[in-house]
Amino acid sequence: MKVTFRVPRFDAATDFTAKYQVYHVEVNQFTTILDALNIIKDEQDSSLTFRRGSQSGIDGSCGMMINGRNRLASTTRVLSLNSTEIAVGPLPGFPVIRDLVVDFDSFFAKDAVMLPYLVTDIAKPADGKERLQSPKDANRIALAASCNQCGCCTSACPVHWSNGEYYGPSALTRAYRFVEDSRDTAIKARLDIVGSETGVWRCHTVFNCSECPKSIPNGENIQALKRKIMLNKIGLGRIEVKVARTEATV
Amino acid sequence: MIQHDVIVVGSGIAGMRCALEIKRNAPKADVAIVTKQYPVRAASVVERTGIAAALGNSSSDSVEAHISDTLAYGKSNNAAAVKALCEQAPAAVYELEHMGLPFSRLKSGRIAQQVGYGHSQPRLANAGDQTGHAIVTTLYGEVVRFGIKVYPEWFMLGLVVEGKNVRGVSVLDIRSSEIEVINAKVTVLATGSYGQLYATSSDSYASTGDGHAAALRAGINLIGMDLVNFHPLGVANTGLIINEQVLADGAHLLNASEKRFTNEQASLAEVTAAVNAEIAAGRGVDGHVWLDVRHLPTSQIRERYPHLLDYAEDFAGVNPNHDFIPVKPTQQSSLGGLPTDLNGSVAGFEGLYAVGACANNGVHGEQALPGNELAAAVVFAKLAGAAIADKLGAASYGNVPSYATSNASDEIEGLFGQKGSHKLGLVRKNLRQAFNSQAHTAASDEQHVGLVHSLREQFGQIALHDKNRRFNTELLEALELDRLLDVADAVAKASVAAL
Numbered sequence: 001m002k003v004t005f006r007v008p009r010f011d012a013a014t015d016f017t018a019k020y021q022v023y024h025v026e027v028n029q030f031t032t033i034l035d036a037l038n039i040i041k042d043e044q045d046s047s048l049t050f051r052r053g054s055q056s057g058i059d060g061s062c063g064m065m066i067n068g069r070n071r072l073a074s075t076t077r078v079l080s081l082n083s084t085e086i087a088v089g090p091l092p093g094f095p096v097i098r099d100l101v102v103d104f105d106s107f108f109a110k111d112a113v114m115l116p117y118l119v120t121d122i123a124k125p126a127d128g129k130e131r132l133q134s135p136k137d138a139n140r141i142a143l144a145a146s147c148n149q150c151g152c153c154t155s156a157c158p159v160h161w162s163n164g165e166y167y168g169p170s171a172l173t174r175a176y177r178f179v180e181d182s183r184d185t186a187i188k189a190r191l192d193i194v195g196s197e198t199g200v201w202r203c204h205t206v207f208n209c210s211e212c213p214k215s216i217p218n219g220e221n222i223q224a225l226k227r228k229i230m231l232n233k234i235g236l237g238r239i240e241v242k243v244a245r246t247e248a249t250v
Numbered sequence: 251m252i253q254h255d256v257i258v259v260g261s262g263i264a265g266m267r268c269a270l271e272i273k274r275n276a277p278k279a280d281v282a283i284v285t286k287q288y289p290v291r292a293a294s295v296v297e298r299t300g301i302a303a304a305l306g307n308s309s310s311d312s313v314e315a316h317i318s319d320t321l322a323y324g325k326s327n328n329a330a331a332v333k334a335l336c337e338q339a340p341a342a343v344y345e346l347e348h349m350g351l352p353f354s355r356l357k358s359g360r361i362a363q364q365v366g367y368g369h370s371q372p373r374l375a376n377a378g379d380q381t382g383h384a385i386v387t388t389l390y391g392e393v394v395r396f397g398i399k400v401y402p403e404w405f406m407l408g409l410v411v412e413g414k415n416v417r418g419v420s421v422l423d424i425r426s427s428e429i430e431v432i433n434a435k436v437t438v439l440a441t442g443s444y445g446q447l448y449a450t451s452s453d454s455y456a457s458t459g460d461g462h463a464a465a466l467r468a469g470i471n472l473i474g475m476d477l478v479n480f481h482p483l484g485v486a487n488t489g490l491i492i493n494e495q496v497l498a499d500g501a502h503l504l505n506a507s508e509k510r511f512t513n514e515q516a517s518l519a520e521v522t523a524a525v526n527a528e529i530a531a532g533r534g535v536d537g538h539v540w541l542d543v544r545h546l547p548t549s550q551i552r553e554r555y556p557h558l559l560d561y562a563e564d565f566a567g568v569n570p571n572h573d574f575i576p577v578k579p580t581q582q583s584s585l586g587g588l589p590t591d592l593n594g595s596v597a598g599f600e601g602l603y604a605v606g607a608c609a610n611n612g613v614h615g616e617q618a619l620p621g622n623e624l625a626a627a628v629v630f631a632k633l634a635g636a637a638i639a640d641k642l643g644a645a646s647y648g649n650v651p652s653y654a655t656s657n658a659s660d661e662i663e664g665l666f667g668q669k670g671s672h673k674l675g676l677v678r679k680n681l682r683q684a685f686n687s688q689a690h691t692a693a694s695d696e697q698h699v700g701l702v703h704s705l706r707e708q709f710g711q712i713a714l715h716d717k718n719r720r721f722n723t724e725l726l727e728a729l730e731l732d733r734l735l736d737v738a739d740a741v742a743k744a745s746v747a748a749l
Contacts, residue, residue: 011718011720012720029566030486030487030565030567030576031487032487032488032565035487041675041723041724042676042678042679043675046674046675046714046715046716047715047716047724049722049723051287051723053293053455053456054293054295054454054455055454055490056296056488056490056557056561057564058380058382058383059293059295059454060290060291061287061288061291075560075564075565077565077567079567080567097720098720101721104288105402108288111394112394116391117349117388117391117392117395118348118349118391124348128344129305129344129360130343130348130360131347131348132359132360133355133359134355134359135355135357137355138353141352142352142378145352145377146378146383148290148295148383149290177352183350
């Protein structure tokens with residue numbers, strides 16, 4: 001089947017606005033959006049510029065806006081969109097470098113602010129083995145930890161469009177993943193970070209961010225962080241318990 | 251010119267683990283990582299299988315059992331490397347846990363140990379079925395914690411070599427097409443595999459053997475280049491792998507007439523050969539056979555290999571509870587690489603180390619036991635990091651020859667100026683399709699040598715149509731194909747020599 005692709009062409013160094021270009025691609029039931037872009041690049045227009053990575057969506061290289069929604073090009077089959085006209089564009093809200101390639105530097109800088117590593121007072125077991133964690137506690141963080149940082153959520157957030165300083169759902173989900181980790185004790189430090197001027201209180205619960213390619217409920221995670229901050233303000237949080245914890249338990 | 255004590259090329263599991271070990275042992279060392287992607291996008295994330303380590307959490311597993319399983323599977327392994335791997339894998343896994351890796355857990359709170367293909371005991375420590383991704387993300391967090399400098403989206407053009415001394419690397423900033431030379435006391439190649447040589451591959455688009463080619467161009471002989479493993483369960487149009495454990499668990503392979511045609515419990519190589527034969531005999535469906543898992547409990551699929559459900563829906567548009575999944579053989583792993591000792595040091599060259607999939611110390615033998623590649627990436631990167639930290643005090647920057655910059659810029663300007671009628675996409679397609687055939691005969695391997703030679707000539711007549719210097723992915727693909735052709739030549743010649 002022949003499908004029409006409409007793609008904005010843009011170079012930040014020379015252009016004020018994008019010019020749209022149309023390509024026609026023959027697809028079958030297995031062809032993904034990324035396959036189609038590869039076909040265009042190989043056979044029709046080698047200057048079309050996009051990123052690609054693992055072909056399975058697990059690395060998050062190929063986030064883009066496809067027929068009005070942020071998705072991964074590698075895991076979206078053309079025919080699943082039920083349309084013979086496909087509009088592909090760069091992730092909105094990030095500076096475009098060229099065509100479908102956007103600048104992720106500020107995105108990863110915000111991620112680094114979240115202390116994206118384990119901070120803990122819980123001593124390592126004397127035998128050098130693992131800290132214990134119940135399957136229930138492991139499951140609490142598994143989904144948030146599977147985030148591939150594709151940027152689809154942060155890019156879909158209208159608050160992020162109007163205020164580029166806002167940390168955005170992806171970075172906040174990263175904070176959430178450590179706040180919820182039973183092995184981590186830097187809850188207060190992280191809640192201070194996410195509760196700051198550019199943090200969770202900027203979220204207006206639009207929930208665009210919960211349309212995540214990895215099914216991570218980013219919007220809900222942000223609300224959970226808000227609740228944690230408030231509970232701790234009135235002394236009902238678990239921070240004290242966590243800081244006092246000195247050995248891992250199940 | 252940029253200077254760092256150590257430059258690590260590649261931000262996958264091996265590269266980051268090595269950089270961290272250097273910082274741990276020599277906190278004042280100036281270590282930097284250069285990567286052609288963003289670090290969290292590294293090709294290591296595609297690894298779905300858990301990491302093999304005899305923790306003994308689910309059974310009375312032992313290091314000895316892990317060693318004997320590895321030797322039985324790999325056949326011609328370097329026994330000393332296997333011993334080091336199996337002995338040190340548990341400590342390496344505990345360290346990942348201490349870094350916060352979100353491992354799946356047993357009721358006891360200990361790290362889960364999944365059953366794995368080729369393992370006599372449940373031995374795979376896993377984070378759901380995204381263990382590669384979890385390790386990359388965890389190590390990246392540590393890279394942020396230690397403040398290790400990362401240069402994202404910089405492509406390594408080559409090693410800077412003077413005589414037998416490696417003085418760093420020349421790189422291309424993908425965003426500007428500008429050239430830099432990074433001068434370092436120690437250079438670590440952690441550039442991953444060459445899976446992109448195969449039309450159907452489970453590896454990332456980034457796996458183009460850049461480090462292999464850089465080594466070849468510096469006069470280093472690569473070893474084991476013909477040791478490439480294939481897998482019968484590549485899903486639909488992609489080369490992505492459905493975990494082989496599903497076959498051990500009783501899934502069926504069916505041909506066009508929906509009949510079973512092989513013993514699914516045989517070795518992966520045998521099953522792959524049977525699938526290839528069935529498709530070649532015209533009994534496949536559009537180049538695929540069917541994987542039937544309808545009789546397997548969904549709860550078991552969800553627990554052991556949930557990606558099967560996603561892959562079936564995302565790439566084939568089918569529901570595996572009711573429908574067959576189209577599968578075909580795919581390239582799984584490439585074991586050839588720079589010859590190293592257990593510390594990652596490359597013999598005959600001062601200041602050069604290689605870790606991860608671009609190195610070959612013989613640990614895997616002829617085929618890698620599932621989960622051992624992840625374990626080897628971590629264990630041997632750690633050993634290399636410690637060895638480098640040890641030597642760093644005595645190492646010096648040395649002289650950077652002026653041709654380092656001019657060679658690099660000649661390559662870029664040469665590509666931009668090149669004229670001709672051949673198409674990059676078509677040359678790459680022809681190369682990848684030729685190597686995709688897994689039937690090795692003396693004739694076909696000789697043919698490959700000739701084909702690579704003629705494709706190399708065609709490559710000299712590719713004109714780049716995109717002259718823009720900003721984020722020029724056509725230039726990037728040309729550089730990658732150029733390197734892949736060198737790797738292809740090494741693979742073809744190694745296959746001929748092996749017969």
